[in-house]
Amino acid sequence: MFIFFYGKRRARIKTAISSYEHTCEYCKSNDMRVKVYQTYIHIFWIPFFPVGSKDAEIKCAKCNSPKWNDFIMKKYEASTRTPFYLYTWMLLIPLFIGLIAYICEQNAQHTREYFAKPQVGDLYEMKNPGNGRIVYFNMKITAIKNDSIRFRLEEAAFADNVEYIFLAHDLRKMRDSGLIVQIDRE
Known part of the structure; x- marks a missing residue:
């Protein structure tokens, strides 16, 4: 019997620390940590291809409390490119077929x-x-x-x-x- 593992996972594709015009209400810091995530389909935990839109998460860089700013979130989501490794299976399949043909x-x-x-x-x-x-x-x-x-x-x-x-x-x-x-x- 062959077991086939597949599903969806979320990968962090960018982390940035940026200055923010609003201060944190808890620690009064102006620095924030922005993380951008992309959901992808995997087969045997190897990324096949990305699906859906990117999601940004903003937290205070000092106290880690969550922030919500649509403008900055959309800016980071739009400027972040999906990395090529999320297309790993799409790259491996032609290589695998080529290897089989060669053999x-x-x-x-x-x-x-x-x-x-x-x-x-x-x-x-x-x-x-x-x-x-x-x-x-x-x-x-x-x-x-x-x-x-x-x-x-x-x-x-x-x-x-x-x-x-x-x-x-x-x-x-x-x-x-x-x-x-x-x-x-x-």
């Missing part, structure tokens, strides 16, 4: 190279579509002589050590029809 291409390249120059010990992953379902199995090259290649099944269920001999042109037909899925070299 698949490298696998395909190795399979082409190994098919062109087979060696004893190469492991062929093959499929056999029959009886309405596809069965995958592994065969290992045990010997190569001229145009023929000798294979042995690698599954424990087929431990009877039966070897199969294929000609190179038969293997090409199998590869072209998609019966050879992948080739690994030890």
Whole structure:
């Protein structure tokens, strides 16, 4: 079972200390601390993208009592840019897709190279579509002589050590029809 964590969180995107024309009624200080927050959607606690509007919070810098000034709050909300890290998943998804494409291409390249120059010990992953379902199995090259290649099944269920001999042109037909899925070299 796969557990998927997602939700909304709030991130502080700016903190500033500013002078304010009104004095605090508790400590008589003119300095205030402004914090701007942005709500974002996360997947596995990694930000996906920001949602909603920014919110500013103003408190006295000395005694931490809350202040309310719409003009200053709106000024800070408007002047604060949403940081790029709140788009982390939006950046990671194309990188992840690119990485998968690169790995698949490298696998395909190795399979082409190994098919062109087979060696004893190469492991062929093959499929056999029959009886309405596809069965995958592994065969290992045990010997190569001229145009023929000798294979042995690698599954424990087929431990009877039966070897199969294929000609190179038969293997090409199998590869072209998609019966050879992948080739690994030890």
